[in-house]
C-alpha cells in the first residue's frame with residue numbers, strides 16, 4: 001500500500017524541485033488547477049499538503065473540505081490569497097518563501113527607478129515614432145536624490161542597501177521597525193509625511209491588509225512636493241489606481257512603475273487611462289519571478305514541506 005503523504009500543486013514550480021518532491025511524496029502537479037476552484041474543492045480532502053503561488057484563492061470553501069491538510073507552501077511572499085485565520089484555527093501550517101525572491105524584486109525597483117527618472121519610456125516612445133525628442137524631454141540623475149520606502153521589511157531593506165550604495169538618500173516609513181542599524185543599512189526612519197514632502201522616488205513594500213488597503217490615495221499624492229516617481233511591487237489595492245493616474249495627469253507625480261494591480265490580469269478600463277507618451281512601466285506581476293528566484297523559491301518550499309512531514 002502506498003503510504004506516502006499526498007501533495008497537491010496548483011501553480012508552476014521549478015521542474016528540478018518537483019523531481020525531488022516526487023521522490024518522497026505522492027504528488028499531483030497541475031499548473032492550471034489554480035483556475036478551477038470547484039475541482040480543488042472536490043479533491044482537496046485527499047491531500048496532506050498544498051503548494052500554491054498567488055493565483056489559487058485558498059479560501060474557506062476550499063479549507064472546509066481539506067480534512068487532512070496540514071501544510072500550505074506559498075511559492076512567493078504575500079499571503080493575501082490564503083485565509084490564514086482559518087488555517088490557524090485548523091492547525092494548518094502556512095509557509096511563505098520569505099526572502100527567496102527579494103533580490104529579484106529589489107532589482108526591479110532599482111531598474112525601474114533609473115528608467116523612469118531618466119524618462120526612458122518617453123524617449124523610447126518618441127524615438128520609435130521618428131520624433132527624435134533629444135531636447136524636448138528633460139531627464140535627471142538618481143545621485144543624491146531621496147528615495148522614500150513605505151514598508152521596511154525584507155525587500156525594503158534590500159532596496160535601501162542597493163540604492164544607498166549608489167548615491168541615493170534613503171527615508172523609510174515602517175511603524176513596526178523601531179530602529180535601523182546604520183552600520184548595516186544607511187537609511188533614516190521617517191514619518192509618512194516626511195517621505196511625501198522630500199522624496200524623488202517612492203517605492204511601496206507593504207503587505208495588503210485592512211490597514212494598508214487604499215493607503216496611498218488622493219490625499220497622499222496631494223502632499224508630495226517633488227513630483228516623485230511611484231513604484232509598486234507589493235500588492236494592487238494599496239495604491240488607489242484612479243488617484244495615481246489623476247496625480248500623473250495633474251503633474252503631481254512624474255512617473256510610475258506598477259507590477260501589481262487592483263485586478264489581475266488588468267482590465268481594459270485601466271488600459272484606457274494609459275497613453276503611449278506617459279512616463280510609466282507596467283508589468284504583469286513579475287518583479288519577483290526570475291529564473292534564479294524560481295529555483296530558490298521552489299527549492300525552499302520543497303525543503304520546508306519535506307522537513308515538516310519527516
Ligand code: NAD
Pocket residue numbers: 076077078079098099101102105150151152153154155156173174175176177205206207208211212233234235259260285286287288289
Ligand atoms: P516583509 O513582511 O518582510 O515586509 C513588510 C513590511 O511592511 C514589514 O516590515 C512590516 O512591518 C511593514 N508594514 C506592515 N504594515 C505596515 C503599515 N501599515 N505601514 C508601514 N509598514 C507596514 O515583506 P517583504 O518580503 O518585504 O515583501 C513586501 C510585499 O511585497 C509582500 O507583502 C508581498 O505582497 C510583495 N511581494 C511582491 C512580489 C512580486 O512579484 N510583485 C514578490 C515578493 C513580494
